[in-house]
Amino acid sequence: MTSSEIKALTGQYIMNTYGRFPVAIDHGQGATLYDPEGNAYIDFTSGIGVCDLGYGYQPWVDAIAAQAKKLGHVSNLFYTEPSAKLAEILCQRTGESCVFFANGGGEANEGMIKLARKYSFDKYGKGRSTIITLNNSFHGRTITTLMATGQEVFHNYFFPFTEGFRYADANDLASLEAAAGDDVCAVMMELVQGEGGVLPLDKEYVQAVKKLCEERDWLLLIDEVQTGVGRTGSLFAFQQYGVLPDVVSFAKGIAGGLPMSGIMANEKCRNVLGPGTHATTFGANPVCAAAGLVVQETLSDAFLEEVQAKGEYLRERIEALDLPCFGKTRGLGLMIGIEVKEGFNKSEIAGKLIDSGLLVLTAGPGMRLLPPLVITREEMDQGLAIMKKTLG
Numbered sequence: 001m002t003s004s005e006i007k008a009l010t011g012q013y014i015m016n017t018y019g020r021f022p023v024a025i026d027h028g029q030g031a032t033l034y035d036p037e038g039n040a041y042i043d044f045t046s047g048i049g050v051c052d053l054g055y056g057y058q059p060w061v062d063a064i065a066a067q068a069k070k071l072g073h074v075s076n077l078f079y080t081e082p083s084a085k086l087a088e089i090l091c092q093r094t095g096e097s098c099v100f101f102a103n104g105g106g107e108a109n110e111g112m113i114k115l116a117r118k119y120s121f122d123k124y125g126k127g128r129s130t131i132i133t134l135n136n137s138f139h140g141r142t143i144t145t146l147m148a149t150g151q152e153v154f155h156n157y158f159f160p161f162t163e164g165f166r167y168a169d170a171n172d173l174a175s176l177e178a179a180a181g182d183d184v185c186a187v188m189m190e191l192v193q194g195e196g197g198v199l200p201l202d203k204e205y206v207q208a209v210k211k212l213c214e215e216r217d218w219l220l221l222i223d224e225v226q227t228g229v230g231r232t233g234s235l236f237a238f239q240q241y242g243v244l245p246d247v248v249s250f251a252k253g254i255a256g257g258l259p260m261s262g263i264m265a266n267e268k269c270r271n272v273l274g275p276g277t278h279a280t281t282f283g284a285n286p287v288c289a290a291a292g293l294v295v296q297e298t299l300s301d302a303f304l305e306e307v308q309a310k311g312e313y314l315r316e317r318i319e320a321l322d323l324p325c326f327g328k329t330r331g332l333g334l335m336i337g338i339e340v341k342e343g344f345n346k347s348e349i350a351g352k353l354i355d356s357g358l359l360v361l362t363a364g365p366g367m368r369l370l371p372p373l374v375i376t377r378e379e380m381d382q383g384l385a386i387m388k389k390t391l392g
Helices: 003-013 058-070 081-094 105-124 143-148 173-179 203-216 286-298 301-321 346-355 377-391
Strands: 027-029 032-034 040-043 098-102 130-134 165-168 184-189 219-224 247-250 261-265 326-332 335-340 361-363 366-369
Touching: 040 377, 058 286, 081 098, 081 261, 081 286, 098 105, 105 130, 105 143, 105 184, 105 219, 105 247, 105 261, 165 173, 173 203, 184 203, 203 219, 301 326, 301 335, 301 377, 346 361, 346 366, 346 377
Parallel strands: 130 165, 130 184, 184 219, 219 247
Antiparallel strands: 027 032, 032 040, 098 261, 247 261, 326 335, 335 366, 361 366
16 A cells, blocks of 8 residues: 555544654664655654564564464463563563563553552551652553643543542652652652653652652552663663662563553562452463563663663764754653754654654653664664754
């Protein structure tokens, strides 16, 4: 099919819930994507942080094909090898104790919220279920995770929302204290606020919140849906902050492009969700888990050091371009935000770059870059050249 035919068919039969850019993608290799007509696009998005191994990565393709031929699905009423091996690796590499596998980021965060409330209910009974989240956060699109999201714009249309959330300002311990109370069971945060604009939290603040949670027996819940699985230059961002969460969620890059997510819990929380308290049909799917094993094999310590180096290179080069529309950069690893100066429109900038062959994202008031972790120096330089030519 041609690009025009794909767009027309999509418009006729798929719900119009996305503000799509006018590009149809047919195939890819490395960090370069192609439309049906063969036009190339340097990808600084990786499917919103999902395709961490890029496109056409042969070990990933082979693992999926081999597992699909062997066993595509059997449900969690039985045991399968790939999910058990993936859980083992994740726990060994993070210091967490156990894993629950799900399908998407919102579902993972729902599971984390359920675990926190049940932990408190089991220990203290009813009336201690409020979770403090941060203003400018984003935690998902379900009814509950929309309310957990600390942005008022998301609290509309779908009433009644799930109760039990209060909000505090990021990097402000006094604001967190003001939101506290006898009804609180947990604090939930992103270490880099992704949808809010790629805004990293201060390390000292995160460590102070961890200490406060320990003192009051609140659970520390870390949403690593976007920051996890190598995106920030460590396997999980919390490893750069010097804390071990009670529960941490993950999704996006965990299976390199297949739908998979989950939560990890520490020893204190490993038995909170027992049989019958939480479940999902497709979680721990063996094909997704097989893909996840390849991701883990690829994300060695040396590979993660390269992710940090690539992120530093991109940020330095973007600022050195001195483009009239861009200010300072921010972020961790290959999770990069760019300030858009007053008088310029982020969506118009994104549109111009995409028309010129560079796929980018927006977030909050600025731009967001989430390239595949395997992106080469040549592909980064091609993308930077497009930036300079289009926006200079």
